[in-house]
Amino acid sequence: MTTYVQTAADDPEAKQPKPPDSDRSRAENRLARNLVAPALILMLLVTAFPMLRALYLSLFSYSLTSPDDRKFVGLSNYGTALSDPLFWRDTGNTVMIMIITVVVELVIGFAFAMVMHKVIFARGTVRTSILIPYGVITVVSGFAWQFAFSNTNGFVNSWLPGVSDDFNWFAEYPSSMMAIMASEIWKTTPFMSLLLLAGLAQVSEDMLEAAKVDGATWWQRLYKVILPNMRAAIMVAVLFRALDAYRIFDNIFVMTAGANGTESISFLTYRQVIEQFQLGIGSALSVLLFLSVLVVAFLIVKLFRVDLADARQES
Amino acid sequence: MTTGSIRKVVAGIAAATLSMSVLAACGSSGSGKATLNWYINPDGQGTLNQLAKDCSTDSYTIKIQLLPASATDQRTQLARRLAAEDSSTDLMSLDPVFVPEFANAEWLAPFEGASADKVLDDDVLKGAGETVQWDNKVVAAPQWANTQVLWYRKSLAEAAGLDTNKPVTWDQVIEAASDNGGTVGVQANKYEAYVVWINALIQGAGGNILDPSTVEDGRDAKVTVDSKAGRDAAGVIEKLADSKAAQPDFSTSNEGTSLGSMFPEDGAGEFMTNWTFVYGNYKGLIGKPGGPKDETEFKDLGWVRYPETVSGEVSKPPIGGIDIGVGAFSKHPKDAQAAAICVTNREAQTALAVNEGLMPSRQSVYDSAELKKAYPSDLLALFSESVDTGGPRPKSAFYSQISSALQSRWHSPTSVNAKTPQKSADFLSAILQGKALL
Numbered sequence A: 001m002t003t004y005v006q007t008a009a010d011d012p013e014a015k016q017p018k019p020p021d022s023d024r025s026r027a028e029n030r031l032a033r034n035l036v037a038p039a040l041i042l043m044l045l046v047t048a049f050p051m052l053r054a055l056y057l058s059l060f061s062y063s064l065t066s067p068d069d070r071k072f073v074g075l076s077n078y079g080t081a082l083s084d085p086l087f088w089r090d091t092g093n094t095v096m097i098m099i100i101t102v103v104v105e106l107v108i109g110f111a112f113a114m115v116m117h118k119v120i121f122a123r124g125t126v127r128t129s130i131l132i133p134y135g136v137i138t139v140v141s142g143f144a145w146q147f148a149f150s151n152t153n154g155f156v157n158s159w160l161p162g163v164s165d166d167f168n169w170f171a172e173y174p175s176s177m178m179a180i181m182a183s184e185i186w187k188t189t190p191f192m193s194l195l196l197l198a199g200l201a202q203v204s205e206d207m208l209e210a211a212k213v214d215g216a217t218w219w220q221r222l223y224k225v226i227l228p229n230m231r232a233a234i235m236v237a238v239l240f241r242a243l244d245a246y247r248i249f250d251n252i253f254v255m256t257a258g259a260n261g262t263e264s265i266s267f268l269t270y271r272q273v274i275e276q277f278q279l280g281i282g283s284a285l286s287v288l289l290f291l292s293v294l295v296v297a298f299l300i301v302k303l304f305r306v307d308l309a310d311a312r313q314e315s
Numbered sequence B: 001m002t003t004g005s006i007r008k009v010v011a012g013i014a015a016a017t018l019s020m021s022v023l024a025a026c027g028s029s030g031s032g033k034a035t036l037n038w039y040i041n042p043d044g045q046g047t048l049n050q051l052a053k054d055c056s057t058d059s060y061t062i063k064i065q066l067l068p069a070s071a072t073d074q075r076t077q078l079a080r081r082l083a084a085e086d087s088s089t090d091l092m093s094l095d096p097v098f099v100p101e102f103a104n105a106e107w108l109a110p111f112e113g114a115s116a117d118k119v120l121d122d123d124v125l126k127g128a129g130e131t132v133q134w135d136n137k138v139v140a141a142p143q144w145a146n147t148q149v150l151w152y153r154k155s156l157a158e159a160a161g162l163d164t165n166k167p168v169t170w171d172q173v174i175e176a177a178s179d180n181g182g183t184v185g186v187q188a189n190k191y192e193a194y195v196v197w198i199n200a201l202i203q204g205a206g207g208n209i210l211d212p213s214t215v216e217d218g219r220d221a222k223v224t225v226d227s228k229a230g231r232d233a234a235g236v237i238e239k240l241a242d243s244k245a246a247q248p249d250f251s252t253s254n255e256g257t258s259l260g261s262m263f264p265e266d267g268a269g270e271f272m273t274n275w276t277f278v279y280g281n282y283k284g285l286i287g288k289p290g291g292p293k294d295e296t297e298f299k300d301l302g303w304v305r306y307p308e309t310v311s312g313e314v315s316k317p318p319i320g321g322i323d324i325g326v327g328a329f330s331k332h333p334k335d336a337q338a339a340a341i342c343v344t345n346r347e348a349q350t351a352l353a354v355n356e357g358l359m360p361s362r363q364s365v366y367d368s369a370e371l372k373k374a375y376p377s378d379l380l381a382l383f384s385e386s387v388d389t390g391g392p393r394p395k396s397a398f399y400s401q402i403s404s405a406l407q408s409r410w411h412s413p414t415s416v417n418a419k420t421p422q423k424s425a426d427f428l429s430a431i432l433q434g435k436a437l438l
Helices: A002-009 A023-057 A076-082 A085-118 A123-135 A138-149 A173-202 A205-213 A218-229 A231-246 A250-255 A265-275 A279-314 B003-027 B045-055 B071-083 B098-104 B113-119 B126-130 B154-160 B170-179 B192-204 B215-220 B228-242 B257-261 B277-283 B295-299 B333-343 B346-356 B369-374 B377-389 B399-410 B420-432
Strands: B034-040 B060-066 B091-094 B141-153 B183-185 B270-275 B301-304 B319-326
Touching: A023 A279, A076 A279, A085 A123, A085 A173, A085 A231, A085 A265, A085 A279, A123 A173, A138 A173, A138 A250, A173 A231, A173 A250, A205 A218, A218 A231, A231 A279, A250 A265, A265 A279, A265 B071, B034 B045, B034 B333, B045 B060, B045 B333, B045 B346, B060 B333, B071 B098, B091 B098, B091 B333, B098 B319, B098 B399, B113 B333, B126 B141, B126 B319, B126 B377, B141 B154, B141 B333, B141 B346, B141 B377, B154 B170, B154 B270, B154 B301, B170 B183, B170 B228, B170 B270, B183 B257, B192 B228, B192 B399, B228 B420, B257 B270, B270 B277, B277 B301, B301 B377, B319 B333, B346 B369, B369 B377, B399 B420
Parallel strands: B034 B060, B034 B091, B183 B270
Antiparallel strands: B091 B319, B141 B270, B141 B301, B141 B319
16 A cells, blocks of 8 residues: 555656666666566466457357357447446446545545544554454455344444334435445545545645644644645545445445446446356446546546646645 | 575475375375266255265265355356366256256257167156257256146135136136235246246247247347237236235245245235245144144145136146256266266155155156155146146246346336336347347
8 A cells, every 4th residue: 555655656746857877777677677577477468368358359249158159249239338228327326436435435534544643642553443444355344234234133223313223225226325335435434544644644744833833723724734735645545446436346246236226337247247148248348347447547637637736826 | 506495496396296186186086986066056955965975876976066045146156167168067956947058058068869868758747858958959857847836725715716626817816816805926026936927927828938939049039028928918917916916015026925925814815826845835834833723724725727827728837946967078977977867867856856845857756656645646746737738938048138138127017017018028139139238
């Protein structure tokens, strides 16, 4: 995780001018390339090959149970997917889950990061307990929350005021979605707070002191000093979590199995390939999922650049 | 190289050799005796484990591997192994609807010559025999056969004046129940058994979901749901949905939910189409919650052939059960086929029926003394007649898509009307052509 933060801190502005290459540095570069090459080749084999294979398969009408009927259909699978209401319903679900969970996680995660940053007693214990949910496997967290929300053996109904004891959370769309998102938020908020904690650590104490001396209130210091100075960390946190949330699968698989229209794009893809054995359309969907993730990444990067520029002008 | 590093290399080689020999031992035991892995579903495990022992010989041992409980998970797990050409999948218990899918993908080793004759001799009931044939080959061995009959309370039928000595129709059953305080139990949740019901209703009206002459053509099969038979079938579902006889959980009902309405604390009971396990289920529940109060009430349980969709047209009871397939990539296909024949023979089927209530696919077992002792003879005759004359679900390599497509357009049963067959036909055609997502 620290690696992510270092990458983020690697702001273009901070880059040093490149010194001229010496013989020694060229030799070192060559050695570095040779050392990295085996890993790179292995990575290509295990990641690039399946991706290219999926791209290739997406151009076929191909069912695993009918290999002889495989035929080339060009981009027709993409046409089918993009013109199908099911695809758009599931995309809508996925985008909704992504936006709501990331926003909630950002707020809660920031609060946790502040606690972890400022805490003076039992520092290790506080930090560890905040991070525990992230150590839990997503499937396990899905089951745990499914039991928690269950109307027969769960505790959520008896704890929540205004909810009757026999309320079935998984019977309808809105309540199922709330349960799925609660599980997702619980599980990944620690990750968000960890990235934000690294950002908080970058904010110089001198600046905060100066702001305090100038008479800035706590809110002013937060908005004018802390947040602008940890923008890179916030961007990384939002980007990573958004991309992760867009691929949500485990919670839905465990908690509703897609019932009541709670399916995400990953789940739709899973059903086409694993349950229906439709490798062609399933591959097309996974390529579309990959492209959507790229679009989301692009949008977030763009969005934050605009915001950062504004922030700079203001300050 | 230092002594330390040489030692490390030697240790590495030793470890690799050791792990290789351990891995090799997994495939077969040291004495050269082959191990055949038999993937079974959880039904009747006790007897199946015994069969695996009894059918093991000096040249091979049959080892049981348990599949998950849900049919979808069973199919997915087997398909993943077979798609990867797994040589350790020797025998597998298959739901009849998986057989065409697996056979078309060439994942099953067909039985040929003498072994095919043994698997499919004259003793095998027609409905069960049909489920193991694909492309004019015998691709699996029928182990046990399931079918549905109409279970009912004799007192309820009597009160309604329904003559159950001759075939009854769905209309009669629904009216008899609603006019006399009874209900009609079916399986109408969004799952496979709902398709079983729809298929039986359509076939009972003389139609089919897919044209039988093109059903094996995969994507090119002709969809024939939108027909008079399809509309007759929709009519039955609509009639039950609108009737007082529909049970409260009609749209989420399954094989288990309607069992409780047969012997309620107060009320007239029900008519229920359900599988063969029902008899043994109630027999074991005499005097217990959910079952008949006493032996006398148990005697009030009646059974008759699956109801007719259209009066005068012979009904087509559903067929289920388990077929034993042999993996096409098995290292021991001959042994595995011999084992498949052994675990589906007369003795094996008798044991499954007597111990587990899983009904045989061979006529001679129905006639055996052991079964006659365990079940009433008219019930045995009804079961074997139903399996013999039942109607299979579409035999297609795309069955799972066909089933899901039907479920998505026929569920909820309360929304079924005369337009449903046409809507489902359009959607099913689009799915088969790859023009829509499921």
